[in-house]
Amino acid sequence: MTHSERTSAQSTVDIAALPSVPKVLLHDHLDGGLRPATVLELAGECGYTALPAGTADGLATWFREAADSGSLERYLETFEHTVAVMQTPAGLERVARECAVDLADDGVVYAEVRFAPEQHLDRGLTLDEVVEHVLAGLRSGESQAQASGRRIRVGLLLTAMRHAARSREIAELAVRFRDRGVVGFDIAGAEAGNPPSRHLDAFEYMRDANAHFTIHAGEAFGLPSIHEAIAFCGTDRLGHGVRITDDIDLGPGGEARLGRLANYVRDKRIPLELCPSSNVQTGAVDALENHPFDLLARLRFRVTVNTDNRLMSDTSMSREMARLVETFGYGWPDLERFTINAMKSAFLPFDQRLAIIDDVIKPGYAVVMG
Template sequence: MALEPHVIHALPKVALHDHLDGGVRPQTLLDIAAEVGHTLPAGDAESLGDWFFEAADSGTLVRYLETFDHTIAVMQRAEDLRRIAREFVEDQAADGVVYAEARWAPEQHLAGGLSLSEAVEAVRDGLAEGMIAASNAGQTIVARQIVSAMRQNDRGLEIAELAVAHRRDLVGGFDIAGPELGFPPERLGEAFRYLQRHNLPYTIHAGEADGLESIWQAVQLMRADRIGHGVRIIDDVEPGDHGEWRVGELAAYIRDRRIALEVCPTSNLQTGIAPTYAQHPFGVLDQLGFTLTVSCDNRLMSGTTLTEEFTHLSSAFGYGVDDLYRFTLNALDAAFLSGPERANLQRDVVDPAYMLVN
């Protein structure tokens, strides 16, 4: 039987793939847009939230990405980045998330005169404020920022250097984002080699809008620690004649080495990966032993929370508390957090809560 949302909400969860500019509160958008003179497509919070979901629910990644023009427009001042980062943490904590990574691309937030370092420091301050606010409310959450480079630009090495320079400013790792098709990971090879030399972990968006070649490059050429989305790995899995599955060499490599996939079910439906939750590759990949994690991608555009993502999966595949615990541990193990910090979260927060339910 599917788990009730209130049960899922109460359980500790881990969010690895959540874009800072994809989770802005509609009211915050309205507030800042009025101050900076940016015109939004709706004039009240409810209508604005509906507009974002409908615009993103188009079935194509290109149209989905267009919605970010509005959120990025209100994230050009230090005080706005700080506010949005603080609210990111508060909203995650309110949903029962105990560890969250906020990924964003500093190069997109310089129009107001900020330097790259000032932008990263503003997000750092917001995340820190959010963790304090959550703690004061009796909620445990640890937050980190993932600094992203836009794959269509030529600033990969510069942004990698930025991430390394600010690793003590709550920077957990690095990512590349933006249009995947036509901009393969190897374009930013110099950036990834720099990160390797400086021991900073990174994830790579791959296998969302492009297929197996993109995933292969991310894993075999760039040596990604995790894969953002990665669900197109299902293209390397075929049904056999007797109900079994044939797992291809790339898929087997990713499965056997437990390279975590950051799966975002609702976002995947919006961009055409699958027509329904029940037809999402998640069920087959889980059955075959892949290391799966669950995230929201963009809570504003997908009109979702991590509680809702797990609710959809529980309804589609019959997952229970033990399964949610397994996916949460997968995410915690893959988190860009120190080993002792991960162990402390599991021992002090995650395990006690799941033991109470069981």
């Protein structure tokens, strides 16, 4: 086989083979990834009667259509139903267990799943109890996946809601559980009117504790949100960050001129937790073919592929990769690079990240690239 033939063979992606390659997921919401049948069953068990449909198929359709509004605020309303059925120990553990199993079945070998503990207190659980039950579910799911021949490791990110006033409390919770499976902290929710700098106390606490955090920024709001997340708050990663392109000018020949903030993000290798399907649904991008993922990848920003909310976007890591392949023509080496980008950016110790890259990711892609 000639070099050109080998390169062509390596580049051609067999969509059917995508579930078999190792993947790394950094941005996935626990309350956005429930199985529709589980939502229905948990609603029955806890007496929640406000579901918009009475069948699993009907629920799946409703969540997808409601999330396709093009508005982040409308998109976030869908979570009222999933959060409502995640208020009991059994509900939390089941959702977490199924999350780990579903991700492993899709070839995810490492994931960081996030959720907001403060939203799961309606039935008397404490913040610590909520986290304990989710961690128990994740560990159970890891064991179940391993028993079926799939190995996955799931770290937990604790999210504070940016419109509320509990971020310092949630940051302390994250540090309290960091040796038990919590790998970091996050803030989420509607960006407009809720700047990250409002939560400086929480971020200063995390930095003082030498703990990791990411910030939802640059999704529905532009460069000021990204600037504050980096300059004032010191974020390790950007949740979404698609609006960094507001600081990139393209010339008539396609040449790019980066502004100071975009240059800084690229120079510092600040990871972008891009979620292609979700970014279209929330209106951050008008169509997948116009998603800045490809531009940012070509400019060598540290781009990563993520699902955001698997239920609302009717997606998985394999589907996100397939959509990128079909839209931008990526090959196996590209997908391997995006996966290694994510593993480099994970909130794990360096030696553990390197071991997964060398022992799992690279051998896994070597199989499909021949």
